[in-house]
Amino acid sequence: MKKTILSLVAGAILTCSLNARSLAEIKAEDNIKIGVFADKPPFGFVDKAGNYQGYDVYFAKRIAKDLLGDETKVVFVPVEAASRVEFLLSNKVDVILANFTKTPERARVVDFALPYMKVSLGIASPKNAEIKDISELNGKTLIVNKGTTADAYFTKNKNGVNLAKYDQNTETFGALLDGRGAALAHDNTLLFAWVKNNPEFVVGISELGDIDVIAPAVKKGNTELLEWINAEIIKLGEEQFFHKNYDETLAPVYGNDIDKESVVVEGGKL
Incomplete structure (x- = not known):
């Protein structure tokens, strides 16, 4: 950083x-x-x-x-x-x-x-393999957008997590849909909206780290x-x-x- x-x-x-x-x-x-x-x-x-x-x-x-x-x-x-x-x-x-x-x-x-606006990090994952705790990501691939707070947070606090980084939001969410990672970390406000249109996924971790501002x-x-x-x-x-x-x-x-x-x-x- x-x-x-x-x-x-x-x-x-x-x-x-x-x-x-x-x-x-x-x-x-x-x-x-x-x-x-x-x-x-x-x-x-x-x-x-x-x-x-x-x-x-x-x-x-x-x-x-x-x-x-x-x-x-x-x-x-x-x-x-x-x-x-x-x-x-x-x-x-x-x-x-x-x-x-x-x-x-x-x-x-x-x-x-x-x-x-207020925001925090969240983690979305498939309903049939829901990630409810950060420890469950150990040894697994987590998808993030380059240059986001999620990228910065997990680059600093990897905790055994393998990061897959993409430039665009469409690429990032496409990677989750294609199963290229166990979960995706992003702003919780965005994830809440995304899972509404993708009901096979869930925001298993709704708040991670500090509550920040936009x-x-x-x-x-x-x-x-x-x-x-x-x-x-x-x-x-x-x-x-x-x-x-x-x-x-x-x-x-x-x-x-x-x-x-x-x-x-x-x-x-x-």
Whole structure:
């Protein structure tokens, strides 16, 4: 992990002459580039009509509406988990809203705004071979996405687990469906949704490690944009925006199985 962080910092130095767009530049160019997932329903995905949808996308559209007066002025940039930091460092996006968990390592190279969601790691496995305890993974293959908190957690705490790492969510879940691993570790909020559509699987471990937060991120030092986003999150809390977001994008997937208060963070306050 330290090598990865150092390499990202080194890469940032190479592009130091290219500053992130300021708030004034974003307004002048009349668009905001926001990195989201294209393959992680219900948080960020492309529907059959080719439109971006999901919890993060719903928030991104509101940012564009309040900043630029029109939600269609957001330019969605598809990212993968392992590329989120690099896309900020290289100025490919202004903001990352790709279900980005705040960690101390990431906070060294990007600036996180206030949180808008809570999350923990979970583990999904086949119902007929359910993994209920981490010790049951000893000597078995666990599937993870590169660059995720699950990747970082199990790279540090292998405990006899063999890791199979994939770049894209579609590859990761495809590997589980194909039986290339005994289980898959990912954000529990994503797994709860996925098993709804794949009932032959179950989230045998629903919380692993710490409860973390999801937050927007901007390039390190882009203080003006960061402060605007923080003020926006606080303002949106006054109208319970993220609860409405949950009702529109997550509740149809989760149903009554999940307590929204265990997921939603309103006004940036835990």
